[in-house]
Amino acid sequence: MAYRTRPAVVGGATTLIPNSTGKSLEELLYDVAQKAVASAGITYDDIDGIVVAANDQYDGRAISVMAASGPVGGVDRDILCTPSAGEHAFVTGALRVASKLFDTQLVLAWSPAEVSSFSEAQRLAADPYYHRRLPLDELSSHALQASALGASVENLADLSHSVLTKNRANGAVAYPDIAAYSSGVPRGDHPVRWPIFSDMIAPPITGLVAMVLAGEDFVADRGLARPVWIEGMGWATEPSFLGDRNLGGLPSLEAAAAQAFAEAGVSDPVGEFDVAELADATPHQELLSYEGLSLCRRDGWEAALGDGTFHADGRLPVNLSGGALSVNPIFCTGLMRISEVARQLRGEAGAAQKEGAARGVAHAASGIAMQYNTVIVMNNQQPGTVQ
Amino acid sequence: MSDRIGIIGIGQSAFKSRREDSNYPELVREAVALAMQDCGLGFDDIEAVVYSLSPDAMVGIGNAERLGVDAVGAKNKRFLRINTGGSTGISSVAAAYFHVASGACDVVLTAGADKVGECGDSQTVLNKIWDPIYERPLPLGTISMLAMSAVRYMHKYGMSEEDMARVTVKNRRHASKNPNAHLRKECTAEEVLNSRYLCWPIKLYDACPQSSGGCAMILASERYIREHGLDAVWITGVGHCSENYYLGDRMSDTARADHADAFALKNSFARAYKQAGITDPGTQVDVAELYAPFSNTEFHAIEAAGLAELGASPAMLREGQFDLGGRIPVNPSGGVLCTNAIAVTAMVRVAETALQVWGRAGDHQVKGARRGIASGNGGDHQFFGTMVIEA
Amino acid sequence: MELMTRKEVWNITYNHALGKTASEFFTQIKESARILGRRCPSDGRVLVPPRAFSDESLEATDEWVEVGPGGRIEAFTITYEPFQNLPEPPYAFGYVLLDGASTAIGGYFKGIDLSDPARAAEKLVVGTRVKTCFAEEKDRIGDVLDFWFEVQD
Structure with missing residues (x-):
């Protein structure tokens, strides 16, 4: 399918706060939205619509878009909310721009660390009919997924340690003041949910991610700098019950990748992308992503991690x-993957910048055992006009 | 025109207080099955699903959309959830509309359900919509919130409790003709006026029920509709607009929005009307399904829709202008006042409008209706979605 | 077979950060029984309760302004129905535009006989002058319920 106009990422801002914030959620939202709009080189008068995403149970606010609307400019504007995932806000915003009914969209997701227990909040998502009495939080679901993967991957512990070491090393460069365990990777402390050990996950921090999208005409009319074009989008979903899934694979990610790659005309993902940001709430998730995105099948994981294909200086x-293994603002880790690719392609990634990065792919996953998978292909060259 | 977007299938439950025969996803499935049957397509034809669900706490399941994935047949498909509170249903139709309007999809399903009757006390959940710092410590709920809108509307325009009662009488009469409505028993103005006060001046009969049931709609591109020889009605205008979050910000001489009125609903309609090319709604609209969970709020909704001047609607309603058979029937389905399954209430407004312009509304059909409007209100009277639907 | 139901209760604790602006507001209520607003530099409106920014101008507010203690009722309701986790009815509450403020603040109305709804409602009509009353200093905790409104004679 062809979009009526191609949306581009034209600005963004991220706030990450490891400890106490001293600011209310509304104040943090105001700050990040203001920064994002300014970074695009436009003013709030140019913002046609807003799409936000947050989780009521993490926020402690029913209908969390309500409190956010004012701070992010919702008064007298069109604002929608996709509480299923932060990346769904991005998709919805991009569709709105692509429809040509809007010139621009502001997209935001946030994740405060004000709840006494994320685990307890997550367990409310288990249905009260069959699953609520089980200790089923998101980490448990990730552990079930990891153990299912372990049934077909012999050296999973070593592979997951390679992923962890790689990402923690990257985190120490990209976010030296915030990243978890930036000084090194501790090994082998206690398992929090077998086979996941406490050192395999990063502690939750407060985070807010905002991105500004605009269509082709608006980008051209305003001469906006460094637009990053959305070449393809795919999003797909796993069934409701874990028992109905083969947790050792991710068919919905394959479906999402197929949608995005078909739109973008991608046939050789490893060869055609300069950077990738993949879901990695646990190291096992990143491994599953390699396969779901056709970057590397499971029988090639050992070789690829061994030869550094996916390392900072790799292909x-x-x-x-x-x-997320280094920086874990739980609910907005998905939108953060997309925003991090956009930052790379805009040349704004600072110490983590890959020289000359032009085309990239983002994979966001949310929900129980990666129930939602979203794939976004982006390019800083306008497709169809520059080769 | 070849890029219009049509509604090709509609399904809704017969809404009731309780549905102990169905759990939550089964209720969603009930509506989806009806909509699929209505358009004659199969699940393989559906490319994307927009899930309609307002506060999680109301169904008592966090991110209950995850549980609904199977009910809407979304496995390995595009799927996301919309929540804008009470306007969620119309916001979901709008999001489905954008899936098609962008060029990304040809056929999109939107669906949801609610079981408000299973929530121990919806007003307790709804108190948590206010910010924990300034307004939540107050004994606010949606009833008291809109009781204060009534108080301000009375002050500005002189509405009486009798005026409010007439809205209930009209809508109950309409609902008696609608087999899917929840409260179908007609009532008299005396019964409304003699019912007990919940939050002054709102009495029991001025208030909507807590309903259980689902709604689903299928949207498609005009190209797909033509190619497959499908029957459709058309979404020709879509609007959304929002007000301030803090109620107190809508209560002064300098405020942009007045809590008596529905400032952002008016602007939302202006956006939808502009897209649909409507310049004089009072003469160009045949039927309206306007979100009004309490009798008093139907007045400011009618005015925000441009069907009456500010403050003029109580007198026009008294003359029967908004009755079935009147000049512009408002809420011929009985409206939210007779059926409120929060997650899909605003979708039912769109569905009912579509059925009207399709000529398929049965006993509550508005004769010859060709163009209709629908609205949804969400948050603390904060988010407003609107649509224009044409035959 | 009998159709079954299952009772489930949600109970999660949160620690919401108030930020500097609300913290100052509540400190002034607790320590000095004063109500403060914040002025928006772009349109001059005084936001009460105070916000760090205006959601209309999207500008940061930059000045503290003391408002009240007198004011005018902008909206009220009297609740006669019991709701879980809310006070025993009847009670009256609503919004007051304090002198010097541009937005209204919520609070209880006390000192009114609520037994007859219509007569009570007449005493609280929009536009009625009220004064802010504060709890004793020892009882104030820094919350919006540390004060309430009473009709001025």
């Missing part, structure tokens, strides 16, 4: 930002 650096 396709994965998670130069350090990923």
Whole structure:
């Protein structure tokens, strides 16, 4: 399918706060939205619509878009909310721009660390009919997925340690003041949910991610600098019950990648992308992403991690930002993957910048055992006009 | 024109207080099955799903959309959830519309359900919509919030409790003709006026019920509709607009929005009308399904839709202008006042409008309706979605 | 077979950061029984309760302004129905535009006989002058419920 106009990322801002914030959520939202709009070189008068995403149970606010609307400019504007995932806000914003009914969209997701227990909040998502009495938080679901993967991958512990070491090293460069364990990777402390050990996940921090999107005409009329064009988008979903899934694979990611790659005309992902940001709430997720995105099948993981294909200086650096293994603002890690690719392609990634990065792919996953998978292909050359 | 977007299938439950025969996803599935049957397509034809669900706490399941994935047949498909509170249903139709309007998809399903009757006390959940710092410590709920809108509307325009009662009488009469409505028993103005006060001046009969049931709609591109020889009605205008979050910000002489009125609903309609080419809604609109969970709020909705001047609607309603058979029937389905399954209430407004212009509304059909409007209100009277639907 | 139901309760604790602006507001209420607003530099409106920014101008507010203690009722309701986790009815509350403020603040109305709804409602009509009353200093915790409104004679 062809979009009526191609949307581009034209600006963005990220706020990451490891400790106490001293600011209210509304104040943090105001700050990040202001920064994002300014970074695009436009003013709020240019913002046609807003799409946000947050989780009521993490925020402690029912209908969390309500409190956010004012701070992010919702008064007298069109604002929607996709609480299923932060990356769904991006998709919805991009569709709105692509429809030509809007010139621009502001997209935001946030994740405060004000809840006493993320685990408890997540367990409310288990249905009260069959699963609520089980200790089923997101980490448990990731652990079930990891153990299912372990059934077909012999050296999973070593592979996951390679991913962890790689991403933590990247995180130490990209976010030296914030990244978890930036001084090194501790090994082998206690398992939090077998086979996931406490050192395999990063602690939750407060985070807010904002991105500004605009269509071709608006970018051209305003002469906006460094637009990053959306070449392809795919998003797909796993079934509701874990028992209905083969947790050792991710068919929905394959479906999402197929949608995005078909739109973008991608046939050789490793060869055609300069950077990738993949879901990695646990190291096992990144491994599954390699396969779902056709970057590398599971029988090639050992070789690829061994020869540094996905390392910072490799053929396709994965998670130069350090990923969620280094910086973990839980609900907005998905939108953060997209935003980190856009920052690379805009040349704004600072110490983590890959020289000359032009085309990249982002994979965001949300929900129980990566139930939602979203794939975004972006390019800083306008497709169809520059080769 | 070849790039219009049509509604090709509609399904809705017969709404009731309780549905102990169905759990939550089964209720979603009920509506989806009806919509699929209505358009004659199969699940393989659906390319994307927009899931309609307002506060998680109301169904008592966090991110309950995840549980609904199977009910809407979304496995390995594009799927996302919309929540703008009470306007969620119309916001979901709008999001489905953008899926098609962007060129990304040809056929999109939007669906949801609610079981408000299973929530121990919806007003307790709804108190949590206010910010924990300034307004939540107050004993606010959606009833008291809109009771204060009534108080301000009375002050500005002189509405009486009798005026409010007439809205209920009209909508109950309409609902008695709609087999899917929840409260179908007609009532008299005396019964409304003699019912007990919930939050002054709102009485029990001025208030909507807590309903259980689902709604689903299927949208498609005009090209797909033509190629497959499908029957459709057309979405010709889509609008959204928002007000301030803090209620107190809508209560002064310098405020942009007045809590008596529905400032952003008016602007939302202006956007939809502009897209649809409507310049004089009072003469160009045949039927309206306007979100009004309490009798008093139907007045400011009618005015925001441009069907009456500010403050003029109570007198026009008294004359029967908004009755079935009147000049512009408002809420011929019985409206939110007779059926409120929050997650899909605003989708039912769109569905009912579509059925009207399709000529498929049955006993509550508005004769010859060709163009209709629908609205949804969400948050603390904060988010407003609108649509224009044409035959 | 009997159709079954299952009772489930949600109970999660949050620690919401108030930020500097709200913290100052509540400190002034607790320590000095004063209500402060914040002025928006672009349109001059005084936001009460105070916000760090205006959601209309999207400018940061930059000045503290003391408002009240007198004001005018902008909206009220009297609740006669019991709701879980809310006070025993009847009670009256609503919004007051304090003198010097551009936006209204919520609070309870006390000192009114609520037994007859219509007569009570007449005493609280929009535009009625009220004064802000504060709890004793020892009872103030720094919350919007540390004060309420009473109709001025």
